[in-house]
Amino acid sequence: MDLKLELRVSNDACVIPVVRSFLLNAFALSSLDKNLHEELAGLIVLCTDDAIKHAYGKGEEGSITIGIRDVHGKLDVTVRDYGMPQDIDGMETAAHQSGDAGLRLFGISCEEIADDVHWSGYGPEGKELRISKWLHNTDVTQSVNRDEPEASTGNTSPVPEGEYTVRRMREGEGLQVSQLIYKAYGGTYFNRDVYYPERVESLNRKGAVLSFVAVSSDGSVVGHYALERNVDGPVAEGGEAVVDPVHRGRKLLERMKETALTEARHIGLAGVYADAVTVHPYTQKSNVHFGAKLACVDLGIAPRNEHFLGLSGDQPQRISCLLYYRHLVEPELRIIFVPSRHKPIMEDIYQNLGFPVKFGEEQAPEGRGICSVSVNAGAAKAIVKVGRVGADTAHAVRHARRELTEHSHAEVVFIDMPLTDPATPYAVEALEEYSFSFAGIAPHFSESGDMLRLVYLTEPLIREHIVTYEDFAGRLVEYVLSEQKRVSDR
Template sequence: MASIVQTELTLPAAMRMQQLVQDYVRGLTRLAGLPEDQRESLSLAFWEACRNAVEHAFDAENPGTLKLSGTLTPTTLVLSLGDQGLPFYQMQGVRDATPDPASPAPVCRGMASVSSCFDEVHWSYHGVEGNELRLTKNLTGVCGPPPPEAEAAGDRLEPAEPAAPETYTVRLLRPGEGLRVAQLIYRVYGYTYPHKDFYYPDRLDHDLATGRLVGVVAVAGDGEFAAHLGMTRWDLGPLGSVGAFMVAPAHRGRGLTKLLGQRLQAEIQTLGLVGLFGEAVTIHTISQQIAVGLGYRVTGLKLSDLELHFNRLPRRDGPSSSWEREADPGLQRQTLVFIFHYLAPPAPKTLFPPPRHREMLTKIYGNLEVETKFLDPTLPTGPGEIKIHFDQVSGVGTIQVNRIGSDTRPKIIQARRDLCDLAGAQVVGLCLPLGQGGAPHLCEAAEADGFFFSGVLPQFAPDGDFLRLQYLNIGLEPESIHLYSPFAKELLTYILREKERVGP
């Protein structure tokens, strides 16, 4: 089998296409080497998605077509369903009832159960290009560490004895070493690390081979991986995200943070990237401190944007900080600090800031050391372009405005309501292009609907930077947000004040 297999199939949006759809999926799952029971379950689950589109996205006078695509890699099978019918977030059938658990059929039934057959479920709306449902099935199992059940039964992680003083070899991570990184992350986090791909060696090796992951490791004298720091480029674009920093308990306090950061920075300089970004958790300030030390600047806060399972790992010397003593183990929604670092001095930016937020935006760009020219708003004309995405696993929806048009305002208001009411989004982010004159008017309209200021996403818009607003469909506990830099604290105060101003 080739390293990557890509296929496409276009069919009429009709119920009579069921057999063709299922045969298409069965063929791909057979090629992926999945067992027969999974092949059948996945084919039926994918047909449920197609059936939902046939029934709710089209009418008899405009039957339309379904575009099926499959991408098979050594680590994943991704099935995509595209249509140009009614936007997915307006389809009343998207929340079909959960199937009867007593049903003897071991298959997925109803859109609410598709996620039980696939590992990742992502809805996207691409404007005039239509809807896309992307379903991912992972093909590889976890690495050598014991499963969570064994840990729950008493096979607990033992506190580590400090390693003897030694020197370390700091080098790039190589394809084929994914298992050793997975074992390191287990020693550091158990099974609580939120980015689950790091527990799957084959996925790590694939990302290393394709350039989506650049990793640096500190290797002890006996060959043990003592620490890791990585950078991901999922779309191989001009931005990278640094993270996955971990140090084995026995090797802490040896200055490995600085050594890894320097080596990774040297490698990044060879890639010609524009900048690096990250999202630091706020259950503690350790990652924020490291980021500030590496030159990152705070540009925004994403309130309650991540569901994180915190588990207090054993330490011989007990909790090392107040957050370890006070944090309650278990699932928690976490606020993230958005940080950005330009790799070269950026060119001056011409922006259209909302008048209400001009002062705070001046501070954010001043903190980034970016020269700006602020212009007065203009009225949008012509059709707009928006993309809407919903991550069913995290419960986070995103409305991304690429072009502001005269029709954009009602679309984002309707999208927010349907993401919350139909899809069940707990958090909705709204991204407005600051380089377009209609941004201030659209910001004001969104705030009237309950969105509030959240910060700036530099270089994320097709034409520059996004102003990010946020809508919460859940509660918030500000006292659980721990921040390191004075500017981050000032920004949080401003955001909370804006949240209160726009109301529930």
């Protein structure tokens, strides 16, 4: 049974006992381990107390909302105030410390009681803290036979070809999917959720992930492909693609992709995108032959230790990916705002995508901007999403970059900026002064439309280690690398 509860209180210290009682009673109704009830309640009470003391001005009356959701195997607790703006970037990066410190709130480690913490800012309408705890924590890598090697590198000779069925993943097949990922990647796949069978199934029930599988005649899952709804816009990422080595060469990936696209159209998505690795040309080739078009070069998006069974060895630098996009609805005319320097390459990208585009007249930014930060500590990367460009955006992003690289030890920081915002060109030019460089377009990544992606790298990348399949990909990679060098040489 899904659990959804909410409590709204005034910003008065006298409400703390009420909040604590609400939390403990709510946790008793949830699937949370009883041993964590007191500890998690104490952390939420601390967060609520901080909001009471600091969210509003002295003598100002306000309210605080505590929300609890136990849905599809994940417990989310939110603390939302409606007070004055805060340094969300600093709070977000401070929460995601690396090393032994782990996740921290107000100087207190919460690594044992939370799987993620995330701050969101709403400008003049306050902020929200979200604390998430997965209720299923059995990692498939903990249950594999340790007499086997780290990844299944044994017999990969093809088995006799038989009949295969491609369909949506069913309840109870999450374990096979997790084990399949493990066979191909060992324990190095940067999205850790794939190693937890209960999470795989929970995310599918929730609709955040749509898994498609190839099943052999004996009922075994031998292939997997997923659509991940991980951005705000009407698109999904195609990924978590794997085929058992002994069943490769039978176009199972192509069949799973086609089935996924049919479902994507059915649910009304505008398009599907995929990050194709550049350690080999095969994934790029698959995307091109499937009708996808290159939109962006995600320099250094994955750690160098990501493993590809039988396809590549250790990588000499962080792994870059090429963002390919396939539209599912007829593209409409876009009016976008970009610096003059990048207009020629933007025209080339949009022409390659088949999107009609027109450049608008830029305007100087005003007021406060809106942005959010997400950190993937395992991949040593961060993404800053700009919802609105303000006069303070460039300074805020610069501050976030420093916090992310120095304290969270991110090796790459991406900035996604709305191409529909007339102030974006001003912010881009300012951010280039801080060594952020052009990467490309993220189509439909926000509800407002396309995003312009910039990238900051702590270490430069070398072209010879980035393999490209098509001429346009080679040209865009060289442009992006030249822009990286240009801004870094300042």
